[in-house]
Amino acid sequence: MKRLITLAIFTIIGLSLFAQDSTKTRKVSKQERKEERQQRVNAMIKQEEEGALIYNKQSIFGVELRTNGYGLFYEKGRTKTRRKTNIYGIELTEIKDPKEEKTPTGFFSFSNPYIFGKINNFYQFKIGYGQQYLFGQKGNKNGVAITGNYKGGISLGLLRPYYLQVQDNGASRQIKYSVEDSATFLDQSLIQGSAGLGKGWSEIKFKPGAFAQAVLRFDWGHYNEMVSGIEIGLSVEAYSQKIPIVLFAKERQVFFQGHIALVFGRRK
Numbered sequence: 650m651k652r653l654i655t656l657a658i659f660t661i662i663g664l665s666l667f668a669q670d671s672t673k674t675r676k677v678s679k680q681e682r683k684e685e686r687q688q689r690v691n692a693m694i695k696q697e698e699e700g701a702l703i704y705n706k707q708s709i710f711g712v713e714l715r716t717n718g719y720g721l722f723y724e725k726g727r728t729k730t731r732r733k734t735n736i737y738g739i740e741l742t743e744i745k746d747p748k749e750e751k752t753p754t755g756f757f758s759f760s761n762p763y764i765f766g767k768i769n770n771f772y773q774f775k776i777g778y779g780q781q782y783l784f785g786q787k788g789n790k791n792g793v794a795i796t797g798n799y800k801g802g803i804s805l806g807l808l809r810p811y812y813l814q815v816q817d818n819g820a821s822r823q824i825k826y827s828v829e830d831s832a833t834f835l836d837q838s839l840i841q842g843s844a845g846l847g848k849g850w851s852e853i854k855f856k857p858g859a860f861a862q863a864v865l866r867f868d869w870g871h872y873n874e875m876v877s878g879i880e881i882g883l884s885v886e887a888y889s890q891k892i893p894i895v896l897f898a899k900e901r902q903v904f905f906q907g908h909i910a911l912v913f914g915r916r917k
Contacts, residue, residue, distance in 0.1 A: 704728060709876055709914035716906045718743045720773075724914075726781060734781040738800060742773045744886075744904055746894040752837070760842025763813055766835070766896040768826040770809040770849070773886065775860055777802030794868045798882075799861075806856030806888050812844035823848060826896070835896075858888035866912065876914040883907050 707726040713719065720742030726734040751762040779800030786794055810825040816839050817824075823844040824830045833839055864882030884906055891900035 704873060704916035707734070707876065707914060707916040709912050711880070711910040711912040713742075713908045713910035715742065715744075715908040717747070717904065718745045718906075720908075722910075729780075732783040734783075736779050736781050736798060736800060738775075738777050738779075740773075740775040740777070742775070744771045744773065744892075744894075744906075746898050748895050748898045752840075760814060761845055763840060763843040764811070764895075765837065765840075766898075767811045767894065768896055769811055769892075769894050771892055771894050772807040772809065773804050773858075773860075774807065775802060775804045777860065777862070779862075781866075792869075793878075796866045796868070798864045798866060798880075800863075801861040802859070804858040804860040804886050804888070806858055806892065808854040808856055808892065810849040810852050812848040814841040814844050815839045816841055825849065825852075856888045856890055856892060858886055860884060860886040868912075874916055876912060876916065878912050880910045880912055881908070882910075 705728050707724075709724040709726070711722045711724070713722065720740055722738055722740035724736055724738040726736045728734050746767075749764050749767060752765050753762050777800040779798060781796050781798045784795045784797055786792070812823045812825050813834060814821060814823055815833055815836075817833055821841065824834060825848075826834050862882060862884035864880045866878055866880040868876055868878035870877040885903065886906075887903045891902045893900050
């Protein structure tokens with residue numbers, strides 16, 4: 650009996666010592682992990698101060714002025730390597746014909762200015778995929794990072810009839826270009842102004858196409874988490890049919906354009 654009691658006491662003491670050693674080991678392990686995390690954070694801070702772009706994903710918005718119109722875009726990026734990022738984007742733009750010119754309706758008139766001979770507004774909704782390549786780091790926190798992007802995808806053209814407000818036989822009415830109303834549509838003495846943005850949306854015609862784009866982006870954001878900069882680029886769009894925008898102007902099926910854009914966003 651005494652032997653059993655003695656054995657039990659030594660067993661309990663041994664288990665207590667083992668538990669204490671295990672606890673110390675766990676505490677040391679947790680401390681080491683904490684130090685490793687801190688080292689990684691310090692390394693990222695150092696890289697950021699040195700101008701290195703370190704991130705896993707980015708979200709960028711842009712407002713662009715094109716040689717033949719204007720647009721908005723959103724871009725999502727996911728890092729592939731230290732210099733390469735896969736990008737996915739959507740874009741909404743409008744292409745205008747070079748012959749478009751607004752005609753005022755008179756100093757005392759409250760009507761909207763109109764574009765003589767215009768028969769359609771042409772919008773484009775684009776979905777694309779591509780890559781971003783980092784050419785140059787910032788060098789320091791106040792430097793400029795330079796990236797090059799290429800992207801391609803589908804472009805859905807949206808052709809909306811352009812309506813005019815006209816005075817016809819003593820009555821005011823809104824018309825679009827047609828064989829029946831062609832004479833009235835082109836008689837500037839009868840035109841009161843454009844009918845505004847509210848007309849023609851239920852009559853949209855879809856023109857499928859494709860696009861390709863290449864840009865250079867200059868990012869001067871002070872911190873890696875923020876994107877602030879400009880981009881310049883070239884793009885081409887091709888559609889299944891020729892696009893009528895203005896009467897007596899050449900109808901195009903392929904459009905080349907340049908653009909400059911303000912970009913802003915965040916990285917994580």
